[in-house]
Amino acid sequence: MSLEPRPIDFYFDFSSPYSYIASEWIEALAARHGRTVNWKAILLGATFQAAELRSPVAHPIKRGYSLLDFERSARFAGVPLTMPARFPIPTQNAARVFWWLHDQPGARSKAGAPIDARGWARHCFRALFARGTDLSDVNRLRELAIEFGLDPADAEAVWNDPRWKARLKEVNDAAIVTGVFGAPFFVIDGEPFWGNDRRAQIERWLASGPF
Amino acid sequence: MSLEPRPIDFYFDFSSPYSYIASEWIEALAARHGRTVNWKAILLGATFQAAELRSPVAHPIKRGYSLLDFERSARFAGVPLTMPARFPIPTQNAARVFWWLHDQPGARSKAGAPIDARGWARHCFRALFARGTDLSDVNRLRELAIEFGLDPADAEAVWNDPRWKARLKEVNDAAIVTGVFGAPFFVIDGEPFWGNDRRAQIERWLASGPF
Numbered sequence: 260m261s262l263e264p265r266p267i268d269f270y271f272d273f274s275s276p277y278s279y280i281a282s283e284w285i286e287a288l289a290a291r292h293g294r295t296v297n298w299k300a301i302l303l304g305a306t307f308q309a310a311e312l313r314s315p316v317a318h319p320i321k322r323g324y325s326l327l328d329f330e331r332s333a334r335f336a337g338v339p340l341t342m343p344a345r346f347p348i349p350t351q352n353a354a355r356v357f358w359w360l361h362d363q364p365g366a367r368s369k370a371g372a373p374i375d376a377r378g379w380a381r382h383c384f385r386a387l388f389a390r391g392t393d394l395s396d397v398n399r400l401r402e403l404a405i406e407f408g409l410d411p412a413d414a415e416a417v418w419n420d421p422r423w424k425a426r427l428k429e430v431n432d433a434a435i436v437t438g439v440f441g442a443p444f445f446v447i448d449g450e451p452f453w454g455n456d457r458r459a460q461i462e463r464w465l466a467s468g469p470f
Numbered sequence: 471m472s473l474e475p476r477p478i479d480f481y482f483d484f485s486s487p488y489s490y491i492a493s494e495w496i497e498a499l500a501a502r503h504g505r506t507v508n509w510k511a512i513l514l515g516a517t518f519q520a521a522e523l524r525s526p527v528a529h530p531i532k533r534g535y536s537l538l539d540f541e542r543s544a545r546f547a548g549v550p551l552t553m554p555a556r557f558p559i560p561t562q563n564a565a566r567v568f569w570w571l572h573d574q575p576g577a578r579s580k581a582g583a584p585i586d587a588r589g590w591a592r593h594c595f596r597a598l599f600a601r602g603t604d605l606s607d608v609n610r611l612r613e614l615a616i617e618f619g620l621d622p623a624d625a626e627a628v629w630n631d632p633r634w635k636a637r638l639k640e641v642n643d644a645a646i647v648t649g650v651f652g653a654p655f656f657v658i659d660g661e662p663f664w665g666n667d668r669r670a671q672i673e674r675w676l677a678s679g680p681f
Contacts (some may be wrong), residue, residue: 311530318521319522320646320651321648324651328664337672438535459546468652470542
């Protein structure tokens with residue numbers, strides 16, 4: 260019996276710069292080792308509360324370092340990143356659209372092109388961190404939906420719909436039960452890895468297994 | 471005029487497993503790039519308070535991950551580490567002895583061998599994280615002083631002496647002003663790097679300068 264390699268679970272929050280950086284390398288790294296990636300949009304607000312944590316930029320002294328390190332870590336990874344004027348921002352609307360797309364595989368844009376949740380995630384991440392688009396502004400988010408090939412009225416209906424609010428909450432609750440307390444957070448073969456800076460450890464695990 | 475490369479400032483707390491791991495690679499990495507290292511013992515209790523932070527193991531959910539990650543990160547770096555039964559521990563006594571040795575360069579052990587502050591730091595780190603010796607227990611610390619070639623009565627006098635208490639406090643206060651909020655913390659050419667996991671970025675900086 261051959262065992263299929265298990266997918267990598269990749270938890271992210273749209274407002275997390277380290278999640279954005281990781282979103283730019285995780286697929287290629289996984290593919291080199293014959294793995295696929297399950298993208299999971301979550302809200303750091305919920306995991307921070309569960310773990311009694313705050314954003315790194317909410318702490319005196321650490322705030323300045325973190326703002327420097329976000330951009331330096333992006334340069335180190337070769338990922339374009341400019342910290343947006345407003346940060347951090349609430350990202351539940353973008354996340355609800357993510358889960359709506361996730362739950363309808365094979366969806367097509369108005370123009371007939373295939374659209375998927377991870378494409379939406381990349382679109383939102385790059386809008387926020389490469390172009391400074393405020394994802395918490397519903398007007399900007401409607402424009403991003405149009406750019407992505409969605410009907411903006413459909414997207415807006417999704418982020419206001421109790422069903423997709425509940426879906427996101429269910430994902431958050433499950434993430435916390437799994438042990439997620441920050442982002443990016445990866446689970447590989449049951450092993451947890453927290454942070455963009457665990458990339459080298461993830462690479463070793465994928466190449467040669469537990470260490 | 472040739473510019474002498476500036477030393478690397480390396481801030482650590484004796485109770486920090488990531489500081490211990492970094493203490494095992496920083497000297498060799500610095501030497502490969504023609505740098506020396508200024509070791510600086512601090513107390514995380516003071517920097518945590520200034521930055522409104524707590525130990526990673528004081529947070530629900532994050533605690534379990536951190537205990538796993540300390541040991542995995544040590545294996546990844548090829549450093550022997552077993553988490554001690556009591557953790558974290560107060561380390562001000564070991565730190566005061568560090569600064570006492572630091573401020574008397576050229577000191578000799580009772581047997582006449584050269585002793586220095588960084589040797590004491592390595593001795594304490596390895597005792598705590600490789601052998602499980604509780605540095606906060608003054609009886610154990612006296613034994614470590616003897617092993618290191620110190621008169622244990624001298625060491626004990628130092629950690630009870632207001633002069634060395636003040637010296638450690640002065641170092642902590644200066645570290646906080648510099649922007650230190652955790653450990654290990656490195657300052658290289660004025661650039662701050664926080665964490666054992668910034669090793670690859672430090673290596674790039676030393677090899678090719680700012681990025």
